[in-house]
Amino acid sequence: MEVLKAKGMLGDKALSEFTVSELPRGWPWAVFCGLEEVLRLLEGRNIDLWGIPGGTVFRSRAANGVRVPVLTINGPYLEYCVYETPMLGMICHSSGVATMAARCKKAAGDKRVIAFGIRRMHPSMCPALDRASFIGGCDGVSSLLGAETIGERPSGTMPHALIVMMGDQRRAFKAFDKVVDLKVPRVALIDTYSDEKAEAIMACESIKDLYAVRLDTPGSRKGSFPDLIREVRWEMDIRGYDKVKIFVSGGLNERSIPPLVKAGADGFGVGTSISNAPTVDFAMDIVEKDGNPVAKRGKYGGRKYVFRCPDCLGFGVTHDRDDVPSCPKCGIEMDLIERMFLKNGKRTERELTPKELRSRVLSQLEKIELEPI
Numbered sequence: 001m002e003v004l005k006a007k008g009m010l011g012d013k014a015l016s017e018f019t020v021s022e023l024p025r026g027w028p029w030a031v032f033c034g035l036e037e038v039l040r041l042l043e044g045r046n047i048d049l050w051g052i053p054g055g056t057v058f059r060s061r062a063a064n065g066v067r068v069p070v071l072t073i074n075g076p077y078l079e080y081c082v083y084e085t086p087m088l089g090m091i092c093h094s095s096g097v098a099t100m101a102a103r104c105k106k107a108a109g110d111k112r113v114i115a116f117g118i119r120r121m122h123p124s125m126c127p128a129l130d131r132a133s134f135i136g137g138c139d140g141v142s143s144l145l146g147a148e149t150i151g152e153r154p155s156g157t158m159p160h161a162l163i164v165m166m167g168d169q170r171r172a173f174k175a176f177d178k179v180v181d182l183k184v185p186r187v188a189l190i191d192t193y194s195d196e197k198a199e200a201i202m203a204c205e206s207i208k209d210l211y212a213v214r215l216d217t218p219g220s221r222k223g224s225f226p227d228l229i230r231e232v233r234w235e236m237d238i239r240g241y242d243k244v245k246i247f248v249s250g251g252l253n254e255r256s257i258p259p260l261v262k263a264g265a266d267g268f269g270v271g272t273s274i275s276n277a278p279t280v281d282f283a284m285d286i287v288e289k290d291g292n293p294v295a296k297r298g299k300y301g302g303r304k305y306v307f308r309c310p311d312c313l314g315f316g317v318t319h320d321r322d323d324v325p326s327c328p329k330c331g332i333e334m335d336l337i338e339r340m341f342l343k344n345g346k347r348t349e350r351e352l353t354p355k356e357l358r359s360r361v362l363s364q365l366e367k368i369e370l371e372p373i
Contacts, residue, residue, distance in 0.1 A: 001078055014077035015288035015303060018051070018091065019067035020060045023099075024278035029313070029368060031102045031361055032056045032070050033132050034094035036351060038087050039341055047075030049342040052306060054352065055135060055360035056337065057102075057368060062306075062317040063328050069304050069317070070282065072338075077286070084284050092279040094132040098361070100277035101136030103254040104270050106365050112267035114155045115141040116249060117275025133274055135357045137365065142269075150354040157187040157214045157247070157269075164192065169199055173206035185211040187247060196228060197235040204241040212245035212266065219251055226263035233264045254370060307334035313367055 004010070023030050035054035042049060051071035052058055062068055070091070073080055105113050115133035118126045118141075130146025140155035141147050147154035158176050166172040173188050188203035190196050190213045200213045213236075215228065222228060229246055236244055248260055249269030257268055285299050293301035307316040309327035316325030316334045325334050340348050352360075 001082060004078060010078055011076050012078075013075060013290050014286045015072065015074040016080075016284050016286050017069035017073075017304065018071040018088070018282045018284050019069050019299075020280055020282045021067065023060050023280060024096065026371075027099065027103075028371060029057050029059055029099075030095055030280055031098040031136050032058050032091070032095055033098035033135050033357075034091035035071070035341070037090040037094070037128075038071065039347065039351075041083055041086060041090070042073075042080060042342060043345060043347065045075070045079045045342075045345045047073055047079050047342060047345060048340065049073050050338050050340040052308075052337050053339060053360070055098075055357035057313055057361065057364040059313075059315050062315040063325070064317065066300055066304070066317040068306060068315050069338075072303070074288075088282055088284060092282050094128060094135075095280040095282075096277040097129060097132035097274060098136030099280065100254075100274045101133045101138045101270075102361055102365060103370060104252070104257060104268070104274065105137030105139075105362070106368075106370055107254040107257040108261060108268055111261055111265065112139045112247075113137065114139060114267065114269045115146075115274055116156075116269040116271035117273075118143045118146065120272050120275040129275055131354055134354050135361060136274075137358060137361055138270075138274070152355075153183075158189050160189060160192050160216070163189065169193060169202050170206050173203050177207045177209075187212045187214050189214050189216060190232075191215055191217045197232045200232045200236055200244075201239065204236060204239065204244055210241070210244050212247045214247040214249065214269070216249045216269075222250075225256075226259050229260060229263040229265050305336065306338045308337040309334050311367070313364060 032052055058068055115130055115138040118129060121129055126143050126146050127149040130141035130143055131149050134141055134150045142154060142156045144154050163169055163172040177186055186207050186209055190199035190203055196215055203213050204210055233246060245266035246264060247267040248265045252268055252270045253273035287295050287301050288303055295301035302319050304317050304319060305321045307325055309330055311330045314327050314329055318325060327334055
């Protein structure tokens with residue numbers, strides 16, 4: 001900025017785009033998240049901004065191999081150049097978390113997935129972490145501040161510490177039921193001291209309106225986790241507690257969840273795999289200066305237009321808005337998916353709620369599959 005100002009280049013315009021070369025871990029798709037934070041950061045600046053909507057399931061490259069721009073900014077470069085790093089941080093981190101949340105939700109199907117990952121990250125990141133987890137597809141979040149941020153009630157269970165402090169499982173179950181607000185579902189942790197099925201029966205006998213039992217058994221003691229779930233389910237069912245659900249947690253990810261669904265698990269608490277999700281390595285690059293195409297090595301110059309197939313969600317990128325591509329897989333014409341979000345620094349669309357963004361993600365997940373193990 002100092003050099004450009006000194007050389008009288010305050011008004012020089014630049015068009016910049018945000019793209020990613022490859023998605024982490026070989027992911028074929030990702031969830032774009034963090035747009036709202038970028039809009040709030042740039043609102044009031046003398047720039048135009050357009051891109052794909054928040055909550056869009058996108059691919060890193062179009063069918064023709066061109067990188068898909070998720071955001072494009074145009075205006076005097078000095079209006080936005082100092083915001084490059086925070087903008088990237090907002091969308092790189094949020095998109096990674098939202099994508100892993102979406103993968104876990106896709107793996108769980110219609111079963112509940114709760115974001116349990118805030119204890120794995122610095123607490124200052126809690127609102128952003130839980131917001132991205134929820135937008136990606138999680139049914140709830142565990143932190144008070146994160147839940148407040150998205151306008152939802154926090155979700156969780158009793159901790160092992162309560163049972164250890166009280167010294168007895170039945171005593172802890174009954175105390176939890178008596179003291180905690182009735183609006184909180186009764187979920188009993190059943191692997192503190194005894195065999196899981198034994199503690200499950202204790203919980204069922206101790207709490208009249210027990211909603212679920214939770215297995216958080218350490219990996220070193222699990223053996224076959226699906227068999228353990230089936231055993232607990234059987235023992236509760238034959239005693240008439242067939243309405244009590246089974247909630248599981250402990251080192252879960254999109255690969256370990258499907259066998260547990262088949263075994264009878266009703267919900268999942270997913271922590272580290274979502275909170276420690278790999279970032280999506282977006283980069284911001286100038287591709288036009290004063291209306292003329294420019295680009296550093298490895299990047300394509302000029303303004304680009306982003307299209308998507310409504311059926312398979314494949315992408316197309318052209319340099320001409322009127323050059324509408326057809327999907328090579330489905331054979332149908334693609335739709336222009338990008339929209340303008342800021343015009344001369346003013347919003348052109350209303351802000352969507354986290355719940356609306358989550359619904360958008362879930363509707364797209366119905367059209368895509370997780371890659372085979």
